[in-house]
Amino acid sequence: MPGTQNYESRTFDKDDSPGEALASGEAGTFALIHYDIWHRSTPNVLGQHRYMLKFEFMRTAAPVAPSWDNRTPEWIAPASFSAPIVRHDAIWEDTWLWLQGKIGGTAGLASDSSERLAELEAKLQDPFEPERLNAAYGLARNGRNGVERLLPALGHERAEVSRAAAYGLSAAGAEAVPGLIAALDSPSPHTVMHAVFALGELRELASAAVPAIIRLLDGSSEPVRRTAVEALGMIGEPAGQATEGLIRCLKDADVQVRFMAGLSLARLGSKASAAVPHLVAALEDENRYVRGHAAEALRYIGTEEARDALIDFLFSSRWCPTTTPASTFYP
Numbered sequence: 001m002p003g004t005q006n007y008e009s010r011t012f013d014k015d016d017s018p019g020e021a022l023a024s025g026e027a028g029t030f031a032l033i034h035y036d037i038w039h040r041s042t043p044n045v046l047g048q049h050r051y052m053l054k055f056e057f058m059r060t061a062a063p064v065a066p067s068w069d070n071r072t073p074e075w076i077a078p079a080s081f082s083a084p085i086v087r088h089d090a091i092w093e094d095t096w097l098w099l100q101g102k103i104g105g106t107a108g109l110a111s112d113s114s115e116r117l118a119e120l121e122a123k124l125q126d127p128f129e130p131e132r133l134n135a136a137y138g139l140a141r142n143g144r145n146g147v148e149r150l151l152p153a154l155g156h157e158r159a160e161v162s163r164a165a166a167y168g169l170s171a172a173g174a175e176a177v178p179g180l181i182a183a184l185d186s187p188s189p190h191t192v193m194h195a196v197f198a199l200g201e202l203r204e205l206a207s208a209a210v211p212a213i214i215r216l217l218d219g220s221s222e223p224v225r226r227t228a229v230e231a232l233g234m235i236g237e238p239a240g241q242a243t244e245g246l247i248r249c250l251k252d253a254d255v256q257v258r259f260m261a262g263l264s265l266a267r268l269g270s271k272a273s274a275a276v277p278h279l280v281a282a283l284e285d286e287n288r289y290v291r292g293h294a295a296e297a298l299r300y301i302g303t304e305e306a307r308d309a310l311i312d313f314l315f316s317s318r319w320c321p322t323t324t325p326a327s328t329f330y331p
Helices: 089-099 114-123 129-140 144-154 159-170 173-183 189-201 203-215 222-235 239-249 255-282 288-301 304-317
Strands: none
Touching: 089 129, 114 129, 114 144, 129 144, 129 159, 144 159, 144 173, 144 189, 159 173, 159 189, 173 189, 173 203, 189 203, 189 222, 203 222, 203 239, 222 239, 222 255, 239 255, 255 288, 255 304, 288 304
16 A cells, blocks of 8 residues: 555555555566555465565665765655645655655754644644644654654653654654653653654664663563664664663563664674674574574674674574474485
């Protein structure tokens, strides 16, 4: 469903939704999709087996400059374009600037009146998610004036209101950081989780938050710990503190925390060299994804110690890992 990567809730109730694009074709067809777009399988009307191979790609580093011949750095909405649900011009512009390496690039671009700011603040509680998102990003464009209205909504009892505010704060630049750090002390788990998410999206602008985020790794709920692990990898600095926290997460009781720790250490690259012995231990984890992400982290750290450990692991892995006394292979 094109355009739905921005939505948490399902806006359409029927399977046959207008604008749905079918990824179908003959054998050998290749489809490239955004993983967060709403997607579903369709009925097998032929009654034959269907096979496909999936490859997942992820960024290990955020953009620092345009990766294309960018001759018009300002956002210009396409002349012939129709949104599947509603227009999201502020979100699209923020994404466009993000691809150019600009964090919070739309913050301060607007100076709306007090009446307009109050209207946007009220729409943060709109029952229709697209309206909440437009309000949040609209407030983010107003810099400090917008942040002052987004922060109270971050602590709203309704998780969907808090989430929308977090998206706005993630686009509001450095002005949002002090308030987001203060929100980490909230008794509300969804407020804390959304604050950590926004800090991660602000990357190096949120480096002052790293000690407070590390403290969340002890005693917090699993969703909060998972979000904290991802944020540490995205903020990245100070690298020593982030690495120390992520090393602890490689031994977390929650498997998703453990494999997210590997991905975050991969993002830190050579700055996370202190984690190499702990990643080597994670290569023996019972979960295949933890093992795989630990191997990826060793690859991106790239020191001689990391490479030697990775090569040893890969040579051992070339033998069939599923052959056991209970499951042997006979020619």
